[in-house]
Amino acid sequence: MTTRRLSTLIAAGLIALGATAALAGGSSAPFEQYQPDPALRTAPKANLEGRVRHACAVVQARLTNAPEASLERPCGCYARQTLRNLDESEIEAYRTTGYFNDSARAKALSALDSCKLQRPV
Structure with missing residues (x-):
C-alpha cells in the first residue's frame, strides 16, 4: 500500500471517528472543508x-x-456495532461527507460506550 493511500485511509478514518465522538454535542463545522476519499x-x-475500525484504533491508542494492536478487538466491536446500527441514509451521508452525521454520531457514541472505549473529548 502506498504512503499516500495509507495517509488517505487514516485521514478518512480519523474523520469518521473524530466526527463521531468529538462532535457529539457540537456541529460538523470543523469538517466542512474536509474532502473525503472518493x-x-x-x-x-x-x-x-x-x-472505522482503523480510525478507532488510532484515536484510542492516542487517548x-x-x-x-491491543485495540483490535474493542475497535472491531465498535466498528461492527456502529455500522450495523446505521440506516441507509446515515451510511450514504458518511459516504458523501466522510464523517458521521448527527443521528449516526449518536449511534457511534453508544457503540463506544457498549464496547468499553473512551469517548474522545
Missing part, C-alpha cells in the same frame, strides 16, 4: 467497517497510550 462512494460496507 473511494468511500463505492466502497463495500466491509471496507467502511475496516476504515490511552496503548498500542494500536
